[in-house]
Amino acid sequence: MEKDTLTLIREFLDTNTGLDCDFIDENKVRITQSIDGKSIEIDKLVVEQILERKDSTGQPFLQVNFMTGSKILLTKNLIGFKPIQLSGLDFEKIPNVVTTPDLLSIVEALSEFDGTEDSEVLTLRMMFSSILEGGEAVGFNLSKERLWLSQVLFLSAVA
Secondary structure, X not given: OOOOHXXXXXXXXXXXXXXXXXXXXXXEEXXXXXXXXXXXXXXXXXXXXXXXXXXXXXXXXXXXXXXXXXXXXXXXXXXXXXXXXXXXXXXXXXXXXXXXHHHHHHHHHHHOOOOOOOHHHHHHHXXXXXXXXXHHHOOOOOHHHHHHHHHHHHHHHHO
């Protein structure tokens, strides 16, 4: 007998410490990352397939494919997702799989600039937007992170 989608997810997360799993009802689960408190809800009715895989170091992870064509990766500590492809962004500069903590790293890098608008600042802004939109596309609420970019840009402009 094949295991239920949410059972597979729960069993995987029970062996990992960085992600918490809460059942909302018999069809939905909320997964929360300990590192930043960001969560995502998974409705088993929109899951197409779950693949149990291993990364290049042999660490297990789950790949959750949704009927919409999007997917997430559940690792020991993080939920990975694809950034959105934006016109003008060189995708050689951004990983194929990103996480919500990557947004903070970009904001920290942007805060080091003195207000001048050069190509590196533009690239970082585009990377931030790409990751933000990718995270929202798979179900993360990143409204607070949307404000980070405008605050950093304002503070660097008045510095």
